[in-house]
Amino acid sequence: MTSSPLRLAINGASGRMGQALLSLLRVDGxxxxxxxxxxxxxxxxxxxxxxxxxLRYAHDWSRAPSLDAVIDFSGPAGLTAALEHCLAHGIPLVTGTTGLDAAQQARLDAAGTRIALLRAANFSLGVALLSRLLREAAAAMPEWDLEIVEAHHGRKQDAPSGTALALGHAAAAARGTTLEASAVYSREGRTGERVPGSIGFAVVRGGDIVGEHQALLIGQGERLELGHRATDRTIFARGALQAARWLVGRAAGHWQLEDVFAPLG
Structure with missing residues (x-):
């Protein structure tokens, strides 16, 4: 017996991620x-x-039909409207929207007590697995130096990338500290010796690089390299769809993309 298709709403449907999602939905039964x-x-x-x-594009949720999940890649105002609809109808929400102010972040945090909610800076399933592996490695080798190198296309506006920062936060938490206390974002001139326990970041920008992230754990006489390279932007849309399918039926709470994987070991 085949199950019924998952009924989805895409918020931010005309954006780059929204269009990538629509392209996949058109051919995935x-x-x-x-x-x-x-x-x-x-x-x-x-x-x-x-x-x-x-089906036509709509600018609000007033005529939204019954839904199994909402995927949001819009903006702060768009996310606020989608969140209100999800809370009113008990619909799971997957979102990759960033740039929230303090009030919007607080509202999103509180929503996790009422609906299943999954938010990620990067919807690559490979990056999610990289984060898990880095957390385990950082905890297992607490004295090894840690450097995070990321590369993106020349049009990217921020540095380090949100994904690189998320990796840094994961590693810092695994070592019982915070990224705010341990991050080193630039080195120039006579910097002195490396501070033990610090997490360094390096940034590359150029060409059409989709996204590359590498974590280097460096000990005495050996080095562990954990990395991920994206070559196709549709991986992010595929990850968001898989996250939505996984989230349906979950209890209320804040879930992570890593949770989509079965536990290791």
Missing amino acids: RYELAHAVVSPGSVHDGEPVWLGQG
Whole structure:
């Protein structure tokens, strides 16, 4: 017996991630696109999502049908509207939206007591596994020096990347400290000796690099390298879809992309 397709809403449907998700949904029978939300005033508002089909882009949630999950890659205002709809109807929410202010972050934190919620800076399943492996390695080798190197295309606006910072936070927590206390973001001139326990970051920008992250654990006479290289942007959309499928039926709470994997060992 085949199960019914998972009914999804995509919030931020006209953005780069939204369009990548729509492309996958069009050919994957495990899912049904039930609602596609764009920002108010969008040129896509009211247009057909796919030619020859009845579903149209909408700028709000007033006519949203019954949903199994919502995937959000919009912006702070868009996430706020989606979150209110999910809370009102008990719908699981997967979100990759960043840039929230303190009040929005607090609202999102509180929402985890009422709905299943999964938020990630990077929806690559490989990066999620890298984070788990780095946390274990950092805890197992607490005296080894740790450096995180990341590379992205030349158009990227921030540095280090959100993923690199997330890796740093995971490693710092595994060692019983915080990234705020241990991070070194730049080295120039006479820096002096490396501070024991610090976590260094290095950044590469150029060309069309999709995303590369490498964690170097460096001991005396040996080095452990854990890395991930993305070559196709659709991996992030695939990861978000898998996260949504996994999240349906879970208890209320804040879940991590790492939770999608079965426990190691």
